[in-house]
Amino acid sequence: MKYSIILTISFVFLFAVNVSAQSQKDSLAIKQAALDYIESQHNAKPTQFERSAHPRMVKRTFWTDKKTGKEYLRETFRDAMILLAETYNKDGSRFPKNPKKEVVILDIYDKTASIKLIADDWIDYMHIVKLNGKWQIVNVLWQLNDSKDH
Structure with a gap:
């Protein structure tokens, strides 16, 4: 009986510590x-x-070489993503009128977080870090919904 009570109190304490490590402001x-x-x-x-x-920030995915059929890892960096943001959908034709953008927080621990972003044609897994009071993306691993399109 005493063991059960101690275990329950320990569990409650550990749960309370984990919950307090993140705030609603951080989640947002x-x-x-x-x-x-x-x-x-x-x-x-x-x-x-x-x-x-x-x-x-680094963004990665797997890709297939069309000549050899071998898979390899492709990397994109922040500067290229800034250019992509400027040009990719400039004419408004790349996404549906109401694009999908579902954010699932997988884990938050103090100053690090893992999330899954579900978009229309792909998913992104992201690592986000809090530096100097600001949450920023540091790693992205993504894939198209149909991996054969890589």
Whole structure:
């Protein structure tokens, strides 16, 4: 009986510590970083992307070489993503009228977070870090919904 009570109190204490490590403000800022990332492409607003991404952000995916059929890892950096945000949907034809942009927070621990962004044609897994009071994306791993299109 004593063991059960101690275990219950320990569990409650550990749960309370984890919950207090994140605030509603942090959750909203993390979600906003992910939304700025995708909405910058929807709206062709590179400054919106810039505020969401740390200067050393890296985005990766797998790709298939058409000649050899071998898969390899492709990397894109923040500067290229800023240009993409400016040009990718400039004519407004790349996304549906009401594009999908579902943000799922997978985990938050103190100053780091993992999220999943579900868009129309792909998903992004992101690592977001809080530096100097600001949440910014540092890593993105993405894939198209149909991996054969890579």
